[in-house]
Amino acid sequence: MGLEAIETFRKLYRREPTVLSRAPGRVAMLGAHVDYSDGWVLPAAIDKSVWLAAAPSDQPRVTVYSHEYDEQHSFDLSTSYDGHDAPTSWFKYLKGVAWSLQENGYPPMAGMDAALVSDVPMGSGVSSSAALEIAFLNAWLMLSEVDIPPLTKAQIGRKTENHFMGVGSGIMDQVASIFGEEDQMLLIDCRSLEHQLIPIPPGTAVIVAESGVRRALANSDYNSRPQECREAVEILRGSLPHIQTLRDVTADQFELYGHQLPPLLRRRARHVVEECERVKLGAEALQCGDLTGFGKLMRRSQISSRDNYENSIPEFDLLASAAWQQPGCYGARFAGGGFGGVMQIFCDENAVSQIEQAIAAAFQAEFNRELPMFTSKIAKGAQCWRLQAGGVY
Numbered sequence: 001m002g003l004e005a006i007e008t009f010r011k012l013y014r015r016e017p018t019v020l021s022r023a024p025g026r027v028a029m030l031g032a033h034v035d036y037s038d039g040w041v042l043p044a045a046i047d048k049s050v051w052l053a054a055a056p057s058d059q060p061r062v063t064v065y066s067h068e069y070d071e072q073h074s075f076d077l078s079t080s081y082d083g084h085d086a087p088t089s090w091f092k093y094l095k096g097v098a099w100s101l102q103e104n105g106y107p108p109m110a111g112m113d114a115a116l117v118s119d120v121p122m123g124s125g126v127s128s129s130a131a132l133e134i135a136f137l138n139a140w141l142m143l144s145e146v147d148i149p150p151l152t153k154a155q156i157g158r159k160t161e162n163h164f165m166g167v168g169s170g171i172m173d174q175v176a177s178i179f180g181e182e183d184q185m186l187l188i189d190c191r192s193l194e195h196q197l198i199p200i201p202p203g204t205a206v207i208v209a210e211s212g213v214r215r216a217l218a219n220s221d222y223n224s225r226p227q228e229c230r231e232a233v234e235i236l237r238g239s240l241p242h243i244q245t246l247r248d249v250t251a252d253q254f255e256l257y258g259h260q261l262p263p264l265l266r267r268r269a270r271h272v273v274e275e276c277e278r279v280k281l282g283a284e285a286l287q288c289g290d291l292t293g294f295g296k297l298m299r300r301s302q303i304s305s306r307d308n309y310e311n312s313i314p315e316f317d318l319l320a321s322a323a324w325q326q327p328g329c330y331g332a333r334f335a336g337g338g339f340g341g342v343m344q345i346f347c348d349e350n351a352v353s354q355i356e357q358a359i360a361a362a363f364q365a366e367f368n369r370e371l372p373m374f375t376s377k378i379a380k381g382a383q384c385w386r387l388q389a390g391g392v393y
């Protein structure tokens with residue numbers, strides 16, 4: 001894909017790019033909807049990435065061409081960045097990064113021409129938006145000779161999502177895209193932003209199956225969930241005055257005081273409190289090589305998302321049930337924010353073919369349509385290179 005980005009740049013701009021950047025998508029095995037409650041999450045970068053080839057422009061303007069959408073758009077560096085005039089969603093994320101840098105007081109950046117290609121399924125739940133933000137940000141920073149710490153890059157991306165795109169997400173996606181490593185998951189504390197690499201036993205794979213239901217988080221019920229969590233915290237503070245978010249509520253405390261919440265808020269809070277516990281138990285299971293135990297936690301997470309957080313869909317419920325029944329499947333739960341997107345199935349690499357056939361047949365029988373899917377390995381996080389004739393340096 002990197003060579004494709006370079007070749008696309010050459011054809012479009014008729015010169016050589018000087019920077020090549022890539023940032024991967026991610027799967028999120030455990031930690032569903034707890035990042036904005038400052039909880040613990042367990043994602044991993046995958047071997048599907050956004051690639052961006054770029055070079056300085058002699059104009060005070062950023063121009064980017066998307067191979068996937070066959071669109072080219074620009075924004076002027078001499079003006080403030082207003083997302084309302086962005087002609088398409090993928091380009092709005094790039095303007096959001098520019099806006100976030102400006103809001104954080106960074107100096108004016110260099111003009112840039114760029115071409116991007118991607119094999120991350122867009123809008124499906126494997127964090128194509130974070131991959132787009134980080135690939136673009138890294139290339140732009142290198143061309144502008146501006147250095148920003150990795151965690152600050154993640155915060156720039158989150159600010160783009162929260163305040164420019166209107167999505168109340170946490171910081172998990174950007175951290176996973178930046179800090180991921182091959183064959184390792186990331187245990188991230190979303191309050192302190194400390195992270196720990198957790199090795200995965202060899203011989204595993206991740207099947208990513210597309211539900212066919214497109215997500216649009218800013219326009220879905222996604223943004224109601226953070227507000228419901230905040231409302232639950234306000235009520236529970238009557239008995240637990242020290243808590244800042246639901247992360248601070250233990251399972252024992254929830255059993256004692258959860259009855260104070262209205263039924264809907266009780267379900268939402270139960271999911272977050274128990275999901276935080278599942279993440280920590282999942283990290284321990286991986287460290288002990290207990291893939292079966294880890295998979296059971298994934299199953300409980302999916303069921304809780306279905307029953308308590310209510311952000312699953314019938315396609316996910318069917319795919320999870322079909323996968324769980326197959327030998328070699330450790331666990332299955334949907335990826336990302338829910339309400340559509342993809343199902344992720346953590347399995348023995350030797351069982352991939354059998355599992356794919358079984359879930360495709362079940363999906364076809366229930367929904368009368370084919371099930372697009374791909375198999376991914378856990379991969380390294382974002383990289384950015386300076387290019388010169390004949391190679392990189």
